[in-house]
Amino acid sequence: MSNADKKTIEADDYTDVVKKKLKENIIRFAEGNNKLETKIPGLDLHRWDHPTRPISYMMAPSICLVIQGEKHVLLGEDSYAIDENHFLVTSLDLPVIASITKADEDEPYLGITYVLDHRVITNLMVESRLALENSNKESTSITVSRIQPSVLDLFLRLLNLIDEPEHISVIAPLIQKEIIFRLLISEQGPRLREIGLSTSHEYQIARAIDWMKQNYASRMSIDKLASRVKMSTSALHFHFRQMTNMSPLQYQKWLRLHEARRLMFTEKVDASNAAFEVGYESPSQFSREYKRMFGNPPLKDIKQLNDDIAVSQ
Numbered sequence: 001m002s003n004a005d006k007k008t009i010e011a012d013d014y015t016d017v018v019k020k021k022l023k024e025n026i027i028r029f030a031e032g033n034n035k036l037e038t039k040i041p042g043l044d045l046h047r048w049d050h051p052t053r054p055i056s057y058m059m060a061p062s063i064c065l066v067i068q069g070e071k072h073v074l075l076g077e078d079s080y081a082i083d084e085n086h087f088l089v090t091s092l093d094l095p096v097i098a099s100i101t102k103a104d105e106d107e108p109y110l111g112i113t114y115v116l117d118h119r120v121i122t123n124l125m126v127e128s129r130l131a132l133e134n135s136n137k138e139s140t141s142i143t144v145s146r147i148q149p150s151v152l153d154l155f156l157r158l159l160n161l162i163d164e165p166e167h168i169s170v171i172a173p174l175i176q177k178e179i180i181f182r183l184l185i186s187e188q189g190p191r192l193r194e195i196g197l198s199t200s201h202e203y204q205i206a207r208a209i210d211w212m213k214q215n216y217a218s219r220m221s222i223d224k225l226a227s228r229v230k231m232s233t234s235a236l237h238f239h240f241r242q243m244t245n246m247s248p249l250q251y252q253k254w255l256r257l258h259e260a261r262r263l264m265f266t267e268k269v270d271a272s273n274a275a276f277e278v279g280y281e282s283p284s285q286f287s288r289e290y291k292r293m294f295g296n297p298p299l300k301d302i303k304q305l306n307d308d309i310a311v312s313q
Helices: 003-029 118-128 149-163 165-184 189-196 201-214 222-228 233-244 248-266 271-277 283-294 298-312
Strands: 035-037 043-048 055-059 062-068 070-075 078-082 086-090 094-102 109-115 142-146
Touching (some): 003 043, 003 062, 003 109, 003 149, 055 248, 062 070, 062 078, 078 086, 078 142, 094 248, 109 149, 118 165, 118 189, 201 222, 222 233, 248 298, 271 283, 271 298
Antiparallel strands (some): 035 043, 043 109, 062 109, 070 078, 070 094
8 A cells, every 4th residue: 555545544534533523513512403603703503303495595605514414505596415525615695595405313414604704815815815816717606615624624623612712712713714715725716716806796796785785675776786886787787697696686586585584483573564674565566476485475484484493392
């Protein structure tokens, strides 16, 4: 056996040890929770003992790791499968439909999500001069890659900090910086670098999305939005759809309907008031579009959500 083969076996053994420790930590920390927001900003742990039905939500720019089980993510017509050997990175706020496809009580789904900080990405690009290597290749803002042992090891160090809360404020930012640097120099790098370049289309679309998230209930002029982010109207339409699989108007509708659903479910607002609050002028139009989005009219959908919660408790 060559030295290279021995090193490969040693690396595989080490990766298995890291994965085992990650599983133990997630099981310990997330006991009794499907989702645990840790004391480390942006870091959430997930545990599911059974597959889940598809759920629609906004996925922030983040890293998603599957430590055990499988997850399926749908963005428009594009689908992505993530398992123990692969991880997913999103570089924009994206409206996705996701489900846990492999999980049971003996081997629950165990996952980690970590929100990316755009400021850290930009600063690292400047420090490392990676900004000079901008890629003009266009693609959607979600990619899946094979997980690297170095990245797994960094996440283990991050999870270990949960037991040392007094050290989180100092050490967590250092680990986050190394995680992002590892991603920037990996095959995910060109996609992430687009975030930090003020001249890139992705940066401009990110600015458009930020404005839409803050003003989703207002009437939207596509021409004014394009001018706001220094793009032509046609360029905004083209690059927005290319990166999100939606038009700007479809994205606004997605934001409105999901906010209305949140208002009805968590704040007990009735359907008509929720419709007006998110920018709809016609309750009947709201009900039609709500049913098209979620499969049921508002009242029935909220009842189903409450029933699902009751069954899982």
